[in-house]
Amino acid sequence: MITTYTVADYTAEDTSVQVTYTNESGFEHKRTLNIPHLEDGSIDQDYFSEILEGQLRGVNNKVAIGAITFVDPNEVVEEPATEEAPA
Numbered sequence: 001m002i003t004t005y006t007v008a009d010y011t012a013e014d015t016s017v018q019v020t021y022t023n024e025s026g027f028e029h030k031r032t033l034n035i036p037h038l039e040d041g042s043i044d045q046d047y048f049s050e051i052l053e054g055q056l057r058g059v060n061n062k063v064a065i066g067a068i069t070f071v072d073p074n075e076v077v078e079e080p081a082t083e084e085a086p087a
Contacts, residue, residue, distance in 0.1 A: 001060050021059050027070035
């Protein structure tokens with residue numbers, strides 16, 4: 001079960017933020033979440049907290065049924081080679 005997560009730095013002007021969930025093996029699952037704002041443009045912290053808690057429950061539900069992927073944050077991922085179109 002995932003019990004903690006890390007929210008990337010964000011400002012009041014941002015509309016989304018990346019959240020990283022780490023499992024017991026140190027592997028990560030990342031999601032981008034919308035940041036709710038009030039009419040005056042400030043962040044709705046209460047609602048944002050509810051969103052974060054709900055997403056954590058969702059991640060744990062998906063972990064329980066094996067429907068989520070965690071990756072090794074230290075693994076080097078090679079990009080597939082792209083071929084240039086003939087001129």
